[in-house]
Amino acid sequence: MLRGFTKVQSMVEVDPAAFDNFAGDYDASFTQSLLGKMWRRRVWRRLAKHFTAGQRVLELACGTGEDAVWLAQQGVQVTATDGSAEMIRIATEKAHQAGVDGRITAVQLALQELTTNHQPSTTNHQLFDGAFSNFGGLNTIGDWRPLAGALAEIVRPGGKLILVPMGPFCPWEIGWHLLHGQARVAFRRLGGRAKARIGPAAIPVWYPPAGRLRRDFAPWFRHLCTESLGLWLPPSYLEHLLKRWSGLFGRLNRLEEATARLTGGWGDHYLMVLERR
């Protein structure tokens, strides 16, 4: 188990093992998609801005390790965690193939297993320089304050958090499903909680408004910025549109990059940067 974390099984709401069946297809269906690559390049620019070579960074819900490997290639030491054993197995293999396994420690750990009921590290060099979670890993819990408290114990003052959850207001999703006569699906996120199919399993998913996430982290983390990710670009299940009109979506991507800070928490995802007080 990761040093400094205590497991509290009773807090687990979603069993991340549900993601085991999804792991084998994840890179082909998302990581290698046009949209997945466009979005990830933008997240990497933010990671590069805040995490530098020699730092120790914690990743939550790392999936198949795409970001962990990239950060390790930039010289960052990454502790990559995920609740799914299969995701961790693939991430470990990917790190090995990329020749960066010396810079990545992959650990199976569910978000709900983190708690503030542990002794914080006592010296600064034991604390993480930052933490991040990309592409929806935070959406399987419905209360982010305990997680914020736990992260506050292990991230050094001045350390950055970069969080990329799915947001509650996705105009593309609303428009697309209304156009197809699916009003219930169109507005499913606005209630804050919905069911999502992950392979054969249906799991609850929460969609935190940016303001809610900010408030939950506010006692320990100062908000630096929030930007849209997937506002003018559609959700990943509409990848076929991108393939058809790649020029148009390339321009929309540039528009989105230019306006992302103005539209804050709107979009399929949003990216929030916070700083440990």
Ligand SMILES: C[S@@+](CC[C@H](N)C(=O)[O-])C[C@H]1O[C@@H](n2cnc3c(N)ncnc32)[C@H](O)[C@@H]1O
């Ligand atoms: C959509 S994938 C994103 C993976 C990766 N962050 C990326 O950028 O490709 C969501 C990941 O979150 C993990 N996950 C979901 N709920 C989790 C939880 N409660 N605790 C830990 N990991 C979780 C899943 O196993 C999966 O790997």
